[in-house]
Amino acid sequence: MPTVENERDSIVQEIERLKNEKNAVILAHYYVCDEVQAIADYIGDSYYLAKVAVGLKESTIVFAGVRFMGESAKILNPEKTVLMPDINADCPMAHMADVEKIEEVRKNYEDVAVVCYINSTAELKMHSDVCVTSANAMKIVEKLPNKNIYFIPDENLGRYIAEKLPEKHFIFNDGFCHVHKAVTADMVKRAKESHPEAEVLIHPECTLEVLAEADYIGSTSGIIEYATKSDAKEFIISTELGVLYQLKKNNPTKKFYAAGPTQICPNMKKVTLEKVRDCLRDNTGVIEVGSEKRIKSLEPLSRMLQLAQ
Ligand code: 13P
Ligand code: SF4
Numbered sequence: 463m464p465t466v467e468n469e470r471d472s473i474v475q476e477i478e479r480l481k482n483e484k485n486a487v488i489l490a491h492y493y494v495c496d497e498v499q500a501i502a503d504y505i506g507d508s509y510y511l512a513k514v515a516v517g518l519k520e521s522t523i524v525f526a527g528v529r530f531m532g533e534s535a536k537i538l539n540p541e542k543t544v545l546m547p548d549i550n551a552d553c554p555m556a557h558m559a560d561v562e563k564i565e566e567v568r569k570n571y572e573d574v575a576v577v578c579y580i581n582s583t584a585e586l587k588m589h590s591d592v593c594v595t596s597a598n599a600m601k602i603v604e605k606l607p608n609k610n611i612y613f614i615p616d617e618n619l620g621r622y623i624a625e626k627l628p629e630k631h632f633i634f635n636d637g638f639c640h641v642h643k644a645v646t647a648d649m650v651k652r653a654k655e656s657h658p659e660a661e662v663l664i665h666p667e668c669t670l671e672v673l674a675e676a677d678y679i680g681s682t683s684g685i686i687e688y689a690t691k692s693d694a695k696e697f698i699i700s701t702e703l704g705v706l707y708q709l710k711k712n713n714p715t716k717k718f719y720a721a722g723p724t725q726i727c728p729n730m731k732k733v734t735l736e737k738v739r740d741c742l743r744d745n746t747g748v749i750e751v752g753s754e755k756r757i758k759s760l761e762p763l764s765r766m767l768q769l770a771q
Contacts, residue, residue: 481742578614601770610632650698689716
């Protein structure tokens with residue numbers, strides 16, 4: 463009788479064979495499930511994955527993540543085939559801003575820079591001046607000559623950056639990540655009481671009240687790097703729990719605790735090993751971006767890559 467392990471091994475072998483046959487490479491975000499991270503050629507945060515996507519030699523990119531990630535890879539690599547294992551894996555926050563509001567803000571503030579978190583649709587990007595990720599937002603906004611910054615779609619990341627850059631004037635938008643917003647300051651305080659020796663590592667998509675409890679604030683890569691270098695033995699983690707795969711791999715003797723009970727992104731978890739195999743085998747989940755949208759949204763993405771260097 464085939465065991466679960468045997469079945470998984472045979473899917474992994476099939477993926478390897480298909481990758482060679484189709485000249486494909488697999489990119490995965492830290493939030494997808496462990497078994498997909500385990501077979502990825504590149505794993506990282508949103509900034510790293512956008513950088514890696516540029517200059518790959520393979521002709522097909524399988525993007526194990528949510529839609530805005532596959533879309534960004536396609537915009538940066540129009541000549542390549544970009545496949546998403548689940549085309550319905552979509553980040554709700556990516557839709558939480560609107561073009562009419564952007565135009566209105568542009569009319570009200572002559573010198574405004576529309577700064578667009580990469581967790582956004584191509585439609586929003588094409589109406590923006592520059593993209594950012596949680597790993598590079600501070601550096602990029604600081605470099606912009608504009609005083610007025612309209613930060614879309616994530617209010618929490620916008621407010622975190624705004625606190626650090628008081629010389630800028632921010633206009634906020636009310637988008638949010640439901641996974642990070644669900645973590646409350648009380649939850650983190652209770653986790654601290656249970657684990658007084660632990661360092662608290664928090665993603666800036668959490669609210670400012672939650673961030674106030676942090677020993678370290680950063681992107682998924684930042685959190686993993688911090689925990690790996692730290693002398694502490696225990697950590698409270700306030701981001702999506704897919705990061706535990708890499709955290710535990712890098713730090714087998716350290717202990718990690720979740721700050722809240724619901725730190726799972728249902729869209730990231732739609733990406734399974736079977737779906738990775740199926741999209742490669744059947745050429746499904748092909749990402750297409752219309753040429754006008756692609757050309758206009760390439761500008762803020764390229765500007766991000768340039769300014770973040
Ligand atoms: P980073 O990996 O860039 O920290 O982004 C987190 C996230 O929410 C991606 O959807
Ligand atoms: Fe979007 Fe939040 Fe899921 Fe990231 S974790 S994809 S921001 S819903």
